[in-house]
Amino acid sequence: MSDTAGTRLDRQIAFLNEADKLKSTIRATELCDKSRYENSAEHSWHLTLYALVLADQAGPDVDINLVIKMLILHDLVEIDAGDNPIFGDHDIADMEAQEQAAADRIFGLLPADLRVELRTIWEEFEAAETPSAKFAKSLDRFQPPMQNLKSGGGSWTDFNVTEAQIHERVGAKINIGAPALWDYARDLIADFFAARPRL
């Protein structure tokens, strides 16, 4: 669609209709009741609720309203690029190139002012440099372990993950923006692995 196709509202609605596809992007994490795998749209909603409920874990420089906006937008590029499970093997440079191309296309559906506004929020999240982005990234890493603990292992079982790998790939990242949440998760994860039969 060119920059001038349709009215402003046509372009806003075209973007919102395209975003509907995120409900069909499947993640590696199961629902707590193990009934099915989670999709990226409902995951994004759950993370915004994490931000509301765990705002007291954010440092003083975190803007929680901005964190929520980041979490609403953070997975939209997966409509084209798909979800990359944290315990899978990916070519990072290739994945980032795919996500940038997806951002060009998907945010490109919007009128110019909104395209810049929302792309800027997503880029801030991706860069993970500001206090708000670090906190948002930590929540994004913290939710899957909470689900795995409820569903009896979830992606840890599917990917045959060790406790040390969780510390390295997940814990280190939760710890950057929300250290008390990593302390909390680490203890529950230790209990889970101690109680689990050896594979």
Place this chain on the structure above:
Amino acid sequence: MSDTAGTRLDRQIAFLNEADKLKSTIRATELCDKSRYENSAEHSWHLTLYALVLADQAGPDVDINLVIKMLILHDLVEIDAGDNPIFGDHDIADMEAQEQAAADRIFGLLPADLRVELRTIWEEFEAAETPSAKFAKSLDRFQPPMQNLKSGGGSWTDFNVTEAQIHERVGAKINIGAPALWDYARDLIADFFAARPRL
């Protein structure tokens, strides 16, 4: 759980784990590609994106960050009370009583300060009296028609709905908080019904 059971974080996580069940509450609206019915968690995410993208439709007294919080929380009571399709027949008083009991139980999982904070936001949405609540309610009514137009009828077909019923049950409510969105939807709905074969 009593007010003193577990640590603060235990209670916050218990609430967030309970909220996971909203991913299993099925709505009457289909996804745009007609592949399945939408659940209330992904619907809630989609609405927060509607608020971000359509913020220019909000009046000057609307606090868009508060609107987003309302939309994150607005359907949580459906975990217990279920979704009530707008074209279905419901006993309104019975439905409201069920939703209040659900709010008591679900928000009651939280520490007292958060329980009050989030319940207050949900009650403001439910009352639909403030500018922010009216705008949030209008978005909640505006998204299903957009999906139905893409999926070829969706809940309109399932419930054998007339154009006049959409004006009455949906349009009037969109019009309260977002009149230009109702103008937009009304024209698209007129085109849809004009093109549809008579049932």
